[in-house]
Amino acid sequence: MRTLILAIAAAGLMSAAGCTKAEDTPVAVAAAPEPPAPVEAASPAVDAQALGIPADADSIADGREIAMHQCSNCHGLDGDDSLRADAPPLRYVLSIYAPESLAEDFRAGIHVGHDDMPDFVFGDLGMDVLLSYLVSIQETPPVQ
Numbered sequence: 001m002r003t004l005i006l007a008i009a010a011a012g013l014m015s016a017a018g019c020t021k022a023e024d025t026p027v028a029v030a031a032a033p034e035p036p037a038p039v040e041a042a043s044p045a046v047d048a049q050a051l052g053i054p055a056d057a058d059s060i061a062d063g064r065e066i067a068m069h070q071c072s073n074c075h076g077l078d079g080d081d082s083l084r085a086d087a088p089p090l091r092y093v094l095s096i097y098a099p100e101s102l103a104e105d106f107r108a109g110i111h112v113g114h115d116d117m118p119d120f121v122f123g124d125l126g127m128d129v130l131l132s133y134l135v136s137i138q139e140t141p142p143v144q
Contacts, residue, residue, distance in 0.1 A: 046099055046135045053099070053131045063133025070120055078137055087113070092141040094134055103127050 048055045067090060068077055074087040082089045088096055097112070105112045106127050111119055122130055 046094055046138065048132070048135050051100055051103075051131075053128055053135060055132060055135070059129045059132040060136045061133075063129035063131065063136075066122065066126055066130045067133055074117070079139075086115075087117070088141075090134060091137045091139045094138045095141050099131055099135065103131055 046053075064077070067075075071077075071090060072080070074082060074084045075090045075093070076082045077090065079091055080089065093102070102112065104110075106120065106122060107124065109119060109121065111117070
């Protein structure tokens with residue numbers, strides 16, 4: 001765009017200086033438009049503070065410990081893929097389940113997930129730190 005403006009300005013100056021021959025007048029050539037930058041999908045927005053989920057490093061580490069012992073056998077850990085086709089990777093779980101609903105379902109002992117997923121009793125603190133970990137690793141799943 002800057003090149004086009006400079007070419008137009010130079011043509012105007014040459015005309016003002018008395019240069020009227022066609023071969024003396026620069027031709028303005030528009031640059032090809034740049035392709036739009038790829039838009040990266042945003043991670044799911046989870047307001048941990050509004051949900052009362054701790055976000056400190058110790059809580060996240062404690063939650064990871066629970067996930068490692070209770071969830072990773074099927075769902076993987078951190079950025080790992082799941083080991084079962086019917087178990088979403090942990091990093092995508094909050095794209096599927098709202099964290100407040102997931103927490104309440106686990107706290108109430110409601111069965112969540114695939115048919116043979118075990119029921120867990122984490123307690124309030126355990127559920128909070130597990131959610132802390134889940135929130136910390138969330139990614140938007142790829143479009144399929």
